[in-house]
Amino acid sequence: MAKNDTLKTASVLAFERKLDPSDALLYASNWEKRQDDQQWQPVEVREKSVRGTISNRLKDSSKEHKDPAKLDAQIENPNPQSVDVATLPHNADTLVARFTLRVLAGAGTPSACNNAEYQAKLEQAVAKYKQAQGFGELAHRYANNLANGRFLWRNRMGAEQVEVSVRQLAQGKTTKEWTFDALSLSLRAFEDTAELKELSGVIASALAGEQHLLLEVVAYVRVGSGQEVFPSQELIMDRSRGDKSKTLYSIGDDKTGAIHSQKLGNAIRTIDTWYPNEVEEDLGPIAVEPYGSVTTRGKAYRHPKEKKDFYSLLDNWMLKDQVPTKEDQHFVMATLIRGGVFGEAG
Template structure:
């Protein structure tokens, strides 16, 4: 007789990877003693018309010329190193928490008992080693730099443990690690991963990491903070607004963007090994959503989404592969509200 699922209608998990915002500084590659917070600048430019035109306009030379004559005026935020700086420093902290086996909210005692059992079984058997290795590699490869990583001559990542009772530090050459896979073998990455895994597998442990990414991008080169989502830009306002803090508009990156980089570890979705449809490693999401591609790589129709796996697994059923278990636990580390409506 098939086992009936008992899914809680109120179910939430707190995130176990807690990122600060990232702060941007300018410095010199060979002398990093002096760092200067980077500030945003406004720039007004007169661009040309470059958007797609209606057929009536593009097929009429006179109308096309009239459109081209219209000035495309824009005011945008920009950020760049100074003329004597060639290196960007991105600085942030990452707190890792234990206690994944216990939901922060659950209104179904039977479900909570069943989930706690399989979660502890995973923790004892797998020890979060696979997830921790992937998180550690994403720290070491400086994925958190995002666009700032492209075209950088040299990238170095310095990681320090800030826990008073557990002082350690590691330095990584980001170019030693491939962004497309997690097969790298490195003793320092393994040491960092072990520290992360021990915390994730604990009942209530915590680990605080200080992370500094140095990217040699070139003298006075433009760098890229997070861009703000402005719902109503309005007429005459800036067409691009970058994220900043403080009165002097110091440049920064959103904690959400940094978190997305750290949890870009999902290579277990079905299309990953299909050269024509793979997006490489994607961020762990319940439906494998990649917004810039407008696609969900894990759909309920294919029984590859988080909820299909989680409802079976949390009620004691065995998942098809160990990779499916890794994926489910990675979503729980991400955190979220996963209850099922009673209606």
């Protein structure tokens, strides 16, 4: 399609996410009986009170910094805290994390767009991507992040064994199952095994709209009896409602620990290795975000000044007919699969 100088970005432009995970519920089991879900016990989030000590960095101008007696006086005062905690019982050595994942068709098709000409141009570009590239590369990377247990976050660290079972469900029954030794797979590279190829093919087929796909993902993590496990931590906006210094996410009357669906989604879409990296940091893949945001480092790896952010790439592709490189096309499509509101504000 020829360049159209009158084409403008739609002011209303939204995309629904195409990888749709549930929350992950956490259970306790024993490694030898991990496959028997009748033996699973919910991991309960409970509250405990502890006595903390002053350990924060003191300002050079503070009284405590200048006068040792002042600091001693502060240390003598107890610092009681109430925190949430989740642990395995002392008769169970394995954490079980279970969630479902829907893979939806329609990647690149906006759920809302108030500019028909822009939508037609976008759909044409997406169709060319599907024909030339397909969803194989993206699906391969998503499959790796299911198989390697990246979605377990801190629960994966220091585990003795981690097994991930991915089951394809149809009408409530398992039609296909893949089992992976998660610790044998890298978190920094995307590996290629026969089982990963098969799982990738199913995901790619679902993204292309060729089949319906619902996956059940179950991870078994051998960490040791009585060990602490890590549900998601809640962000409390109003501290006046309670005095707990840490609140963990739980579901139901039995307060079963859980991991947020947003946190699972972030892990699954940690596939961006195409970002500019001039200093060659050993960072590995980052989550697909419009600006390549990595909050733990306080840095955007796709800054607009480099024209490698999602908006610059999309505008150049749609408005200026500057077709991105193959890697940048993967990133743009992965961002559309992620979903979001991307219209141009007035």
